[in-house]
Amino acid sequence: MAENIEKASxxxxxxxxxxxxxxxxxAVEKMPGVKEANVNFATEKLNVTYDTKQAAVDGxxxxxxxxxxxxxxxxxxxxxxxxxxxxxxxxIEKALSKAPGVYKATVNFATETAAVEYNSxxxxxxxxxxxxxxxxxxxFEKTDVSVDREKExxxxxxxxxxxxxxxxxxxxxxxxxxxxxxxxxxxxGILYNPWFQVxxxxxxxxxxxxxxxxxxxYALKGGGANMDVLVAMGTSSAFFYSLYNVFTVPAExxxxxxxxxxSAVIITLISFGKYLEAxxxxxxxEAIKKLMGLAPKTARVIRNxxxxxxxxxxxxVGDIVVVRPGEKIPVDGRITEGYSSVDESMLTGExxxxxxxxxxxxxxxxxxxxxxxKFEANKVGKDTVLSQxxxxxxxxxxxxxxxxxxxxxxSGVFVPAVIIIAAITFAAWYFIFGNFTAGLINAVxxxxxxxxxxxxxxxxxxxxxxxxxxxxxxxxxxxxxHLERAHKINAIVLDKTGTITKGEPEVTDIISQGDLIPExxxxxxxxxxxxxxHPLGEAIVNKARKREMDLFDPEEFEAIPGHGIYAKIQxxxxxxxxxxxxxxxxxxxxGIEEVLEKLEDEGKTAMIMAxxxxxxxxxxxxxxxxxxxKKAIGELKRMGIEVWMMTGDNQRTAKAIANQVGIEHVLAExxxxxxxxxxxxxxxxxxxxxxxGDGINDAPALAAADVGIAIGTGTxxxxxxxxxxxxxxxxxxxxxxxxxSRATMRNIKQNxxxxxxxxxxxxxxxxxxxxxxxxxxxxxxxxxxxxxTNALRLRKFKPETAKH
Numbered sequence: 001m002a003e004n005i006e007k008a009s010x011x012x013x014x015x016x017x018x019x020x021x022x023x024x025x026x027a028v029e030k031m032p033g034v035k036e037a038n039v040n041f042a043t044e045k046l047n048v049t050y051d052t053k054q055a056a057v058d059g060x061x062x063x064x065x066x067x068x069x070x071x072x073x074x075x076x077x078x079x080x081x082x083x084x085x086x087x088x089x090x091x092i093e094k095a096l097s098k099a100p101g102v103y104k105a106t107v108n109f110a111t112e113t114a115a116v117e118y119n120s121x122x123x124x125x126x127x128x129x130x131x132x133x134x135x136x137x138x139x140f141e142k143t144d145v146s147v148d149r150e151k152e153x154x155x156x157x158x159x160x161x162x163x164x165x166x167x168x169x170x171x172x173x174x175x176x177x178x179x180x181x182x183x184x185x186x187x188x189g190i191l192y193n194p195w196f197q198v199x200x201x202x203x204x205x206x207x208x209x210x211x212x213x214x215x216x217x218y219a220l221k222g223g224g225a226n227m228d229v230l231v232a233m234g235t236s237s238a239f240f241y242s243l244y245n246v247f248t249v250p251a252e253x254x255x256x257x258x259x260x261x262x263s264a265v266i267i268t269l270i271s272f273g274k275y276l277e278a279x280x281x282x283x284x285x286e287a288i289k290k291l292m293g294l295a296p297k298t299a300r301v302i303r304n305x306x307x308x309x310x311x312x313x314x315x316x317v318g319d320i321v322v323v324r325p326g327e328k329i330p331v332d333g334r335i336t337e338g339y340s341s342v343d344e345s346m347l348t349g350e351x352x353x354x355x356x357x358x359x360x361x362x363x364x365x366x367x368x369x370x371x372x373x374k375f376e377a378n379k380v381g382k383d384t385v386l387s388q389x390x391x392x393x394x395x396x397x398x399x400x401x402x403x404x405x406x407x408x409x410x411s412g413v414f415v416p417a418v419i420i421i422a423a424i425t426f427a428a429w430y431f432i433f434g435n436f437t438a439g440l441i442n443a444v445x446x447x448x449x450x451x452x453x454x455x456x457x458x459x460x461x462x463x464x465x466x467x468x469x470x471x472x473x474x475x476x477x478x479x480x481x482h483l484e485r486a487h488k489i490n491a492i493v494l495d496k497t498g499t500i501t502k503g504e505p506e507v508t509d510i511i512s513q514g515d516l517i518p519e520x521x522x523x524x525x526x527x528x529x530x531x532x533x534h535p536l537g538e539a540i541v542n543k544a545r546k547r548e549m550d551l552f553d554p555e556e557f558e559a560i561p562g563h564g565i566y567a568k569i570q571x572x573x574x575x576x577x578x579x580x581x582x583x584x585x586x587x588x589x590x591g592i593e594e595v596l597e598k599l600e601d602e603g604k605t606a607m608i609m610a611x612x613x614x615x616x617x618x619x620x621x622x623x624x625x626x627x628x629x630k631k632a633i634g635e636l637k638r639m640g641i642e643v644w645m646m647t648g649d650n651q652r653t654a655k656a657i658a659n660q661v662g663i664e665h666v667l668a669e670x671x672x673x674x675x676x677x678x679x680x681x682x683x684x685x686x687x688x689x690x691x692x693g694d695g696i697n698d699a700p701a702l703a704a705a706d707v708g709i710a711i712g713t714g715t716x717x718x719x720x721x722x723x724x725x726x727x728x729x730x731x732x733x734x735x736x737x738x739x740x741s742r743a744t745m746r747n748i749k750q751n752x753x754x755x756x757x758x759x760x761x762x763x764x765x766x767x768x769x770x771x772x773x774x775x776x777x778x779x780x781x782x783x784x785x786x787x788x789t790n791a792l793r794l795r796k797f798k799p800e801t802a803k804h
Contacts, residue, residue, distance in 0.1 A: 004052040005035065009121035010060055011072035012044050027067045028060055044072075045121070057119065061103065073103055076125045077398070078114040080107070081138035084215045085227035086411035086456020088137065091219070094412070095135040096128065108398045109453075110281060110460035113142065115398045136222030154282045161275040168208045168268040171200050175261035176774075182255055192255040194246040201260035205239050209267045225415040227452055231270055233419070234447035235263040238773055241440055259441065259773070266448050266777030273781025277453075280788035281461070283795075287468025288397070291390050294346055294365040299330035302374070319377045323368045331364040331380045338373030342366050347385065348474045348728030392476050396467040397460075401480030403748055404459035407755070411452045418450040418763070425767040438769060445766035449776035450759060453784040458751035461791035466744035473799040474727035475737045476712075482723035486707050486741035489641060491687035492734070493667070493679060493701070494633075496647035496654070497535060498694040499711055499731070500661055501623035505535055507543040508604055509620035513592050514611075521617040523549050525609055528567035528574045531557050536605060537565070539621050562648060562671035564607065575610045576619075578650065582608050587615055603656035605649055623657075630661045632731035635800065637662070639738065642687070646670050646678060646701075675701035692734060709734060735800040743797055751787045758783045 012024065021039040024046060028037040033054025038047045048060055061071045083089060089109035096105035096114060101122025107114045116128055125141050132139035178191035190196050206213075212235070215228030238259045245257040298309050302320045315321065315331050323329055329342070341353035344366045353369045356362060362375055364384045381387065400408075422443040429439030463480040470477045477483050497503050510518040526544030529537035530551055544551060556568035563584065564577015575581055579596075582589055587610055589596070595618055599606040604620040636643050644665040647654045654668035667678050675691075679701045682689045691698065691705035702708030702722050710722030711729050726733035758779075766776050 006052050008048050008057050010046045012046055013070050013072050024067055027063050073117040074120040076116045077142040078139040079142045080112045083112055086452045087226040087415050090408055090412040091224040092132055092135055095131050099131045106400055108460050109456040113398050136218035158278050164208050165272045165275050168204050168271055171204050172264040172268045175264050179261045194254050197258055197260040201264045204264040204267050230447045234444040235266050238263040238444050262773035265774035269778040269781040273785055276785040283792055287471055296328040296330050315377055315380050317377055320374050321377055322374050324372050325370055327368050329362050329364055329366050331377045332384045333375040333377040335360050335373050335375045338371055340371035340373050341369045343369055393471045396477055396479045397464045399479035401459050401463055401484040407455045411456050414452040422446040442769045444773045445771050445776040449762040449766045449780050451780045451783045454755035454787045457787045458755045459748050461788050462744050462747045465791050465794040469797050470740055475733055476725040478723050483741050483744055486738055487745040488688040489690045491642040491682050492690045493644045493646050495693035495698050496645055499692055500629045501625050503535055505539040505621045505623040507539055508622045511618045514614055514616035516616045524574055525576055526551050527554055527569050528576050536621050572612055576607055600652035605653055625660055629731050632735055633661050635735045676704040679704045732800040747794055751790055
């Protein structure tokens, strides 16, 4: 068997040393069909020579990931033109997915975009555009298109379609009148004149209808078929059959054998449907437009000692920016001078302004309320929080929900199937009933009533509106699949610190149990915790600083995860932590157990301090519950969701906090590395589980859950492990996310039901002769419009934070 040898190159990330490279190389070399594999650690590239009959690039990528590394994939977003229905979208997606170097391609008919992940060493954006062109369509790379340009393009398309519809309607009116008069048996004068009907209908057929002929030509040229093929075939059949009758039927009978009104009305109604669809599709992307419109156009910076107004694109990292009361903050940065309160509602959905002082972070597009301040820009352009939100929402809107798979499969074979049904309809009427005219007219009705568009629009329009609505309310959903999965959640695990509670604990008690007085206990504890990043440690350090204690660095420091810390201070060994830590050091707790239990019953976290093998005291730290936690948890329970709290605290403290917010299920004393295990245990019980955390030590658990929900502060949007990010810390955002998911899924199911039932009933009715071509065309036009209009109802969705 002849070999077909090719070379491929893949960019790898995650390698830390030469042995990583050797490991990947060894794994790939063992794969069937691989002739030679070489991993260059310096360039971070895998070069493979392989037999295409035995191996493929997809396999190498999978192997690299199996070994524990990842592949760098480029992402491109293509804008598409000449895409008229779901069959076009399915065709382009198939062509792109098969292209060399393409790892994943998703085409969204509603947004007219293609999102492609590809290997840049194998292909390029230019090649991807060529693939689309070869399939009979047009594509261009979408860069940062300004909201104004996008709006202009959409408005131009709507205006052009509107103009065509008006001309088409004016020309079709006399044809409809002639049909009505003919049915009533009334004289029609010039309206019955066959040449008058030819003159009036020809511009509709060949000028207004040119877009459908063009679309059909490009689809057939690319080896496929779409809605344009159905419209062109159906209307041409009616038009040319009528034209044939003009020459062959006697003049006194001719007006009974003309169907020019059918072809003209079909084109008019379908064009009107396309017009309404374009208007509605423009509305589905309103959320993105709103987000893009939030960015200010200019910024006031200090350069060479003087203030200057410059365009936002010209702001550089390190620039000092001046913001006055009432102005929008142009980019992200840190305040260097002044103080103010800032309205961050566009980010978090919270209407109460946030106080800002020197050292605090500010986010671009939020509104300065009271004071004037200066800040140093640290994120500009694509790196700002707003840009990341827009990118995340765009990616989510371009993604597909799994429920769309069936609709996509049907769209792919829909048009050929309809053509076959139309042919059978014609054959049955002609050969069985001997009626050529009825056969042709009913076949035309079948061709024009069938609508793959409704199927293609059913899911993406709802996903677009749903994810957009989420973004408006501080709920960022990464994609359609996560939006779909969230509606099934029946168990939710809430991390305690920073999720249910504010994550800002304070020292409430210092109890001496040895030779040291409380002041000394606090001093040693604060020095030990000085380099700790744990919230409890920060609480101790803050308490000491408030008392203006002198805190020097310890000689040694070690964090002991899930237990506490160790520090050497002035030659003495200091241990600060929980019971587990003390037991591991063989220290007896009998004398202080009563003190610990009393503090824990009050919902406080008790930390024991030992020095040189003797217990010296207990420090208690309490974290306050967030204002809306109890209400949000109550609402989740009313929605039929089982709520669990997970914490590293012991059972007693955990129970006390859980009781405050109404949680019955508690997972206590869970070490950070075991959080994911606890989530998996719930999943093993058959529960669709969501994990909610702050995304730092919760990342493995967020990734393990069916849906990971990260509580963001609004400044770290790209929480990789999470599927959904709540921009504010308000737990009511979880309720909003799940209710939005349920509303969106309900909407999608309504759309799909309508699209399926419409085609399932419409096609047989048309085939049996119960629908005239004109009515069939009208029904087809309004099926797509009804689906998009139904999706737009989601815009009325009210977030939980807006309800009182």
